[in-house]
Amino acid sequence: EYNATIEFYWAPLLVESNSDDPVNHRVAERTVRVHAIEKHAKYWTDADILVFNTFLWWRRRAMNVLWGSFEDPNGVMKRVEMVRVYEMALRTWSDWLEVHINRNKTNLFFVSISPTHQKAHEWGGARGDNCYKESDKIREEGYWGNGSNPSMMRVVENVIEDLNGRGLKVELLNITQLSEYRKEGHPSIYRKQWDPLTQQQLSNPKTYADCIHWCLPGVPDVWNELLYAYILHPSLTF
DSSP, X not given: OOOOOOOOOOOTTSSEETTOSSSSOOOSSOEEETTOOHHHHTTTTTOSEEEEOOOGGGOSSEEXXXXXXXXXXXXXXXXXXXXXXXXXXXXXXXXXXXXXXXXXXXXXXXEOOOOOOOXXXXXXXXXXXXXXXXXXXXXXXXXXXXXXXXXXXXXXXHHHHHHHHTTOOEEEEOOHHHHHTOTTOSOBTTSOOSSOOOHHHHHSGGGXXXXXXXXXXXXXXXXXXXXXXXXXXXXXXX
């Protein structure tokens, strides 16, 4: 009706990685080629609106960084600490945008951290509990859980600020704080289970409650309303 196409492109780490297959991406050790992005980015060049985000899959102490291709036996592999490896990838992303994006056509957005609610004691619940059976939001103003990483958010802010200084506007869609309050917004035990649940899990539902992803409809609807407002009123400050 509107001659519009909406696409979801699977690139969970933005740069090339061993988790790029949208089905078979569960790996024990995550490896990224922090300077290789063209495999994914070649599909982004002609869009009117691009909305990026990458965070959850980086949540680990360190990650393998590969210089060379995955097929190259002479490639160099090094273990790099977080947050440095995250910044390396985002710098590759920003450099690609600066060169390839049509500033007169494409509107760019980056969505901030999507928080998790896996530790109930952080909001005053019992230690060992999570979002299971939660039915109300967190009412502590300014609440911030350990599932969100301020240092990673600062990396995003710095990279975007640098891009803006180079004449490429990227709007940061900050959904982190407003989503932190919504501990009851996760699918909990009602998510799709990829593996059959054990009897031990079934006897203790909180052990398989999903407190990372979000119910649809729900919290992500608010994110989309904010995005919609930015798209319709790009000159306004929200």
